[in-house]
Amino acid sequence: VELSNQIAAGEVIERPASVVKELVENSIDAQATQVLITIQQAGLKLIEVNDNGKGISSDDVEVAFLPHTTSKIANDRDLFNIRTLGFRGEALASIASISKLMVLTSTDGKSAVRAKYSGNELVKKETFARSKGTTITVEDMFFNTPARLKYVKSLHTELNKIVDIVDRLAMGHPDISFRLINEGKDLVWTSGNDNLQQTIAGIYGRTIASHMLEFENSDPDYEIHGFFSKPDTTRSNRSYISLILNGRYIRNFQLTNAVIRGYGSKLMVARFPVAVIDIKMDPSLVDINVHPTKQEVRLSNEGHIGDLISDGIKQRLSDQNL
Ligand code: ADP
Ligand code: MG
Numbered sequence: 001v002e003l004s005n006q007i008a009a010g011e012v013i014e015r016p017a018s019v020v021k022e023l024v025e026n027s028i029d030a031q032a033t034q035v036l037i038t039i040q041q042a043g044l045k046l047i048e049v050n051d052n053g054k055g056i057s058s059d060d061v062e063v064a065f066l067p068h069t070t071s072k073i074a075n076d077r078d079l080f081n082i083r084t085l086g087f088r089g090e091a092l093a094s095i096a097s098i099s100k101l102m103v104l105t106s107t108d109g110k111s112a113v114r115a116k117y118s119g120n121e122l123v124k125k126e127t128f129a130r131s132k133g134t135t136i137t138v139e140d141m142f143f144n145t146p147a148r149l150k151y152v153k154s155l156h157t158e159l160n161k162i163v164d165i166v167d168r169l170a171m172g173h174p175d176i177s178f179r180l181i182n183e184g185k186d187l188v189w190t191s192g193n194d195n196l197q198q199t200i201a202g203i204y205g206r207t208i209a210s211h212m213l214e215f216e217n218s219d220p221d222y223e224i225h226g227f228f229s230k231p232d233t234t235r236s237n238r239s240y241i242s243l244i245l246n247g248r249y250i251r252n253f254q255l256t257n258a259v260i261r262g263y264g265s266k267l268m269v270a271r272f273p274v275a276v277i278d279i280k281m282d283p284s285l286v287d288i289n290v291h292p293t294k295q296e297v298r299l300s301n302e303g304h305i306g307d308l309i310s311d312g313i314k315q316r317l318s319d320q321n322l
Pocket of ligand 2: 092
């Protein structure tokens, strides 16, 4: 069983950022409104995700860590919240198989259970106390699969990937407060009060967020709303242009270009804006032609959505005489 979990883990868990993603998505699924992520050594030493979600009942704790035998059905729809059978039930078992894992959880804020695993083996289960919610502590990732460590890049790179994941999840969920602390330092801290501009402040800082312009451009099929920097606040690459589709972070080349196009000739050569574009549309109009790892998503009518974005930005800039 352990071996098959490690094989499964190879597909899901390739680096600390994958653990952060799986754990934080579980917190979101559990209707948490606050998610605190604490890491050490870019997650290799420690990843702890603490939430105030609905918790796991004592009986379900062990079930949650059981590997599911169904083979993974790779399904691109996963990106759009139509939760797949694919990873269902596999993440926790996979993470437990390559780390020392502890879960402390309570469904009622009175009684709690604490369970410790080492490489998938339950080593201790006891009753405890805590407020409603779940804390999952993952220590010494890959301690029993040292070969896997070879594929882990520098701590700097791994940390950036974690920040990236948390940024994206936070942008897609302005109603949840996310806080990421690395070695005692706050890297991300969003308000969770359902305000996109304040969420952006928690990610890029107050100064950048407060100088951004807001725009809206919708039609009966698409609702576009977003924030973008003035042409004098730019970055040297496109990675500060974020697209959120129906609450999910996506990558899309054409829509990213549409943001840039909205500036016309106002950007300096090889400079790119900071922008967060929130797109809402009928989920059935989303093409599920997706690259699973790259999150590159195709949309029917991309050209039209791109026009709504670039026109909206252009209009807002000219309103401001910029
Ligand atoms: P999946 O999320 O696909 O169901 P996981 O292995 O990630 O599989 O999680 C297994 C189960 O453990 C979840 O279905 C959920 O019931 C429970 N669970 C995991 N994390 C949490 C959490 N933070 N809060 C509440 N329940 C959780
Ligand atoms: Mg999960």
